Amino acid sequence: MSISASYFNGLSLHSPKSQSFKRLLSSHFINHVQVRRVPFSSLHLSERLNFPKVRFQHISASAIPTVDTSKISFRSKNPKDINVLVVGATGYIGKFVVTELIKRGFNVIAIARERSGIRGRNSKEDTLGMLNGANVCFSDVTQMDILEKSMGDLGISIDVVVSCLASRNGGVKDSWKIDYEATKNSLVAGRKFGASHFVLLSAICVQKPLLEFQRAKLKFEAELVKEAEEDEGFTYSIVRPTAFFKSLGGQVELVKDGKPYVMFGDGKLCACKPISEADLASFIADCVLNEDMINQILPIGGPGKALTPLEQGEILFKLLGKEPKFLKVPIEIMDFAIGVLDFLVKIFPPLEDAAEFGKIGRYYAAESMLIWDPETGKYDADSTPSYGTDTLEEFFKKVLREGMAGQELGEQTIF
Secondary structure: OEOOHHHHHHHHOOOOOHHHHHHHHHOOOOEOOOOOOOOOOOEEOOOOOOOOOOOOOOOOHHHOOOOOOOOOOHHHOOHHHOEEEEEOOOOOOHHHHHHHHHHOOOEEEEEEOOOEOHHHOEOHHHHHHHOOOOEEEEOOOOOHHHHHHHHHHHOOOOOEEEEOOOOOOOOHHHHHHHHHHHHHHHHHHHHHOOOOEEEEEOOHHHHOOOOHHHHHHHHHHHHHHHHHHHOOOOEEEEEEEOOEHHHHOOOHHHHHOOOOEEEEOOOOOOOEOOEOHHHHHHHHHHHHHOHHHOOEEEEEEOOOOOEOHHHHHHHHHHHHOOOOOEEEEOOHHHHHHHHHHHHHHHHOHHHHHHHHHHHHHHHHHHOOEOEEEOOOOEEEOOOOOEOOOOOHHHHHHHHHHHOOOOOOOOOOOOO
16 A cells, blocks of 8 residues: 555645644555456466456466466475465565566465556556566455456466565555455465465555554454464465555655655654565565464564654755755644544545545654564564665665656545
8 A cells, every 4th residue: 555645735735834733644654565356367478368358478387387376385396386376466565576586486376456556557568567577367355256267267286475575555446455355355365276375465564553454454363363373384474564664755855856854743753664665575575485484463664763753854954955944843743633533434434535534644743663572562663673785865865866766656545
């Protein structure tokens, strides 16, 4: 899901002052991968065969062996003989996961919509280019019958399912449709076709579930764990990352143009250990074969110390060689907006998602993306694991050089 300042675009249409508020939100929100409904599937490999609704391109059919996973543990095989199904493959993190798995030599089957990307802007050809090296199966993860038929048409068994699914906007219905139902469809279908391991991209914020998408994710997590408890031949890895780089880059261009860096409160409310897309994809790929990562909930952040919004702003001003200039916004302004929306929902139920978006904004403006210690009632930066080599400072440098192209934050608005 892409949670960003765009939740509040509707509020900024007629208010110049709210532009700073909008910029603030863009630097605090975690962004997840996306999936949507799609039509019936097609598999793309390297040659055309006379099967209905099946077109082959990129990789020869012989590259995907049919194996009996009930007799052979996939972990004892070479990566080239391991079939990994990726759902949410065209999402923000999903694209990087597919690339990383291909680089490691796995046979990757990527499930994608016929029109992928924000507002379905990517055609089949665009998707094939984006997922070059994977076997692309166009299908619909929200429809179990279509998904199962698509996977049956592949004519192969699946060893591992990697789910990068997440609702795009965090709305109530969308959260349950994607974060729970579609993700469960991928588990059920994967199991039907032989999968004995499931890698789930979740989110570290589910530790304090105050939002609908968090509850949906936790419900699936619980069912995934139960599946492993009931079948000793099945394993899982649940990955809970902290903030992504792109969610912290929304103010780079504005500060570069001389605007102040905007933050809530004193700028210390929400710390995180931001992680790059590539490093997170590498960590997720580790979960496929690393037995130390099975049947584990794995919170993960990027390298280095946890950074508050204040520290993030200071890094940016240092790179620009400018004197720090901050605009501090009271968190109470969001509490007021949420209160109004909650009242309106009682009269106008269709505003349910708008109220939820407000709560999402409030959550990410105040809560740290670190391990939560329920005993102390505090976030623990030292206990939050670090991984990878990419730093936020290097990301800021890149954005200053190249802009935020390819780092779109989503399409949702509050009205």
